Amino acid sequence: MTSFFRAEVDAMTGYIPGEQPKSDSKIIKLNSNENPYPPSPKVKDVLQDFDWEWLRRYPDSSATNFRNAVSEVLNVPADWIIVGNGSDEVLNLVIRACTDADRKVVYPMPTYVLYRTLVEMQPAQTVEIDYPADYKLPIEELVQVDGAVTFIATPNSPSGHVVPVEDLRELATRLSGVLVIDEAYCDFASSDALSVVKEFDNVISIRTLSKGYSLAGIRLGFGVANPKLLQGLYKIKDSYNIDAIACAIGAAVMRDQDYKNSCAEKVRISRNKLSVDLEKLGFKVWDSQTNFLLVQPTKGNAEHLYFKLKEQGILIRYFKQEGLEDKLRIAVGTDEENTILVKALSELIQ
The missing domain is CATH 3.40.640.10 (Type I PLP-dependent aspartate aminotransferase-like (Major domain))
Known part of the structure; x- marks a missing residue:
């Protein structure tokens, strides 16, 4: 069948964004680096x-x-x-x-x-x-x-x-x-x-x-x-x-x-605590100046953990590409969301 598209378009894969759950779901969404706090009043x-x-x-x-x-x-x-x-x-x-x-x-x-x-x-x-x-x-x-x-x-x-x-x-x-x-x-x-x-x-x-x-x-x-x-x-x-x-x-x-800076500071504080909590579980955690963390589980089972968390309604990001196959990217959520995440990971790795 003749293609309708330019050769460049036929050859490309296209960008795959983070999974977007339904708005009425109770998913903990930590896969797209969204700010966990609402915008300015x-x-x-x-x-x-x-x-x-x-x-x-x-x-x-x-x-x-x-x-x-x-x-x-x-x-x-x-x-x-x-x-x-x-x-x-x-x-x-x-x-x-x-x-x-x-x-x-x-x-x-x-x-x-x-x-x-x-x-x-x-x-x-x-x-x-x-x-x-x-x-x-x-x-x-x-x-x-x-x-x-x-x-x-x-x-x-x-x-x-x-x-x-x-x-x-x-x-x-x-x-x-x-x-x-x-x-x-x-x-x-x-x-x-x-x-x-x-x-x-x-x-x-x-x-x-x-x-x-x-x-x-x-x-x-x-x-x-x-x-x-x-x-x-x-x-x-x-x-x-x-x-x-x-x-x-x-x-x-x-x-x-003032509002933006106050929310950013809350994210930084939560990020640092989440980093410590994940390190206590044995994860390697890269220093971050963002609202997310790059982490590496000790057993190299990043993809397995990604799917198991998804089954529990917790979305994080896994990139199946060279250099990242054994790593996960986790957006910083609210303290409550981060606590649920750490508890789930603790149970999974045990």
Whole structure:
């Protein structure tokens, strides 16, 4: 049968998101790195007071209100900000704008596997470089490839580690292409890479409201870069990619930093306790500056534990790929959810 699709689409597998249970189920969902706490109360205020007239009209094509809120919080000019339907859209814009069949996209592995999917959708070349066991950034290998686009997630998923700013700065200095710093989890970390963005015109930081702001359900993210770099992205961005409600909610929660920071601190405290509890059970636990942990059971039975927990209504993430076959990624839940998880694991490993 003749295919309807391009060869690249026929050849690709596609990104597989974490399993999504039914909304009325009592599943403990720790597989998609969602924030265990509700979003800012400001969201309710926005929805209650929202002017329905704005639903009749097309939304602001550049999400001005939200961009201004980001500008105020991050202390960057509003014209240094581009808004996306989730940070994934901004990642996709970079790939579409900067790559072709003769250009390479490079990133260290393991990392966010959507990078691979985005490249596979285009006629572009993927170069994946293995992280060493200590997750030190392989700068020389990345520089040698000198891709049209280089992705670095920091904090990284699934490892949870942060790439030192000095390493990012060195990479930006030595690359001729675009350096994409994916900071989806920066709200849980002790540092960020915004200073590198301000210093180099080939660097973009991409962030999301899905994690730190508990807004995975409205799909809102943004990129921060020199306007020279954003110029090309705006050319291919959908004209009205951010709806009016998302823009209003995003602006409100962005301006409520106290609430976001208090929730992030609760997650950090729970993360540290969960890490200790899992280590007591014999798990190897990687240091994390995110809202999840990468762990390794002593018996190498990660896949078995994943399925057994699922049978008990506890969803975590198992990646059946090289380097991760014996590991699990566990999102930090509420203290009650974490306690149930640890109890279940304790019974399973005994």
